[in-house]
Amino acid sequence: MKPIRVGKIAFTNILPIYHYFDDRGTEVELIPMVPSQLNRGMAAGEIDLGPISSFAYAENYPHFVLMPDLSISAMGPVGSIFLFTRGKELSELRHARIALTNTSASSVNLLRVLLEKFEGGSPDYVTMPPCLDEMMKEADAALLIGDDAIKALWHHSGYRVLDLGEEWHKYTGLSMTFAVWAVRREIAETRMEELAEIYLRFMKAKEQGRREPLPVIREAMRQLGGERDFWTKYYDGLCYDLREQQLEGLKTYYRYAAELGLLSSDVEICMLDLPAGLGMR
Template sequence: MGKVKISAVSYTNTLPFIYGLQHSPVMDAISLSLDVPSTCAHKLIQGEADLGIVPVAALPIIPHAEIVSDYCLGATGAVNSVFIYSEKPIEAIKSLRLDGQSRTSNTLARILLRHYWKNETVSLVSGGAEAYVEIGDRTFGKQHAHPYVYDLSWHWQAFTGLPFAFAVWVANKPLESSFIQAFNDALAFGLDQRDALIAELPPRIDFDYRQYLMENIDYGYNEEKKQAVALFLSLMESLEDPKAAESLAKRDLPK
């Protein structure tokens, strides 16, 4: 078996996983690339990677997708790195610019606009807009840059009562069980070493790495997050498919 090609997100939220992989014997069995979330998904879809931490919105279009880990990039409440920034209250905006680096966060914004904020008049634009989605390290220190700031994970939980999983570890081909076990052991080791990792990060006065990596990011892929992913995918389908929307309307969605 050749080296397993892995695509991982290049943001701070993934550093514990990267640390674990780089300080584990499994590193000898993998070829690791660091990419933005949308590229991680693209590589899995195109077969350019065997395993990656991919946006959950991409799950339906990844061939032979199999979630292979009990770890994810998720949050219970505020995630502090996935926002809509706006010049006016979200219920009043008429235009929104999406983030080219994200599938899941863009879709989550659209779901919340329709079902939670009840704003169905928003146009998605590529240029100037009254509000925009932004994710990852580019959001650090920007919480006061605009009059209105909406943490999408916080509002998802207010809407559904569930935590959220933005990205999960997915394989597009069968992998040996011994490799999957070693891979998950490496991820667990990295999470256990977050104190050492945080000590290596350059200090910032506008962002608290410790709170972010220890509290905001919730790395366990538990049953509640699995329920959240299933609901998210149903809501995502309803955005594009009238029949799916009609079926979804008959379900007990959060009010």
């Protein structure tokens, strides 16, 4: 039987889960990609499970189920999803030209909710590779995510930096879930025993990442640089749960996106039906 193909976001935000993930035993093939690649791979059946953009789940929800209690979320600043501007606030960008990274789905559409629903704007969007210098030649503001956003924060002074997790929280008071762990339905229907084992490994990895953050921080420093204090604060601001608080924010995000015509209005959040005893801790 073929190994289960597990996507892995190629950003440091996922390290608290994957640094301790045990891919031995049950045959697992880890496939690192940026979020937009994982979204396409899941939709095309090239990936069996993995952390995809929460927006991509909503676009394809009849074909996916979610692993319980796994997400990338934030209640306030997320620390790696930034809109870079020339000194302007969000309210001053209602009719601006905005460069969007081509590596994201959830963040791009979150920005549209913020600007179009909450600010009543109608910006002109252009999608580009994640290079801040080139993006700002073409636009009044630029959206970057993940490691691209962190590196731009470190190396490009002079811009105002708006954190989209913080902006969402200002408007709603809610958590924002940027990624969820999705499983293709045909895999859930045919390989439940293996999925249950993989799920347990994810939960063990998440707990170990929470208990032992220093090796994760050292790995992030090895990959990108930066200081220990930066990474400590960064990971403290991220939440990897998918519980009532995160689901409330996620449902609200889906509702606003549907009101703008970005999603259908009937998105269902369906959890993997795990054997007894393997649910949320």
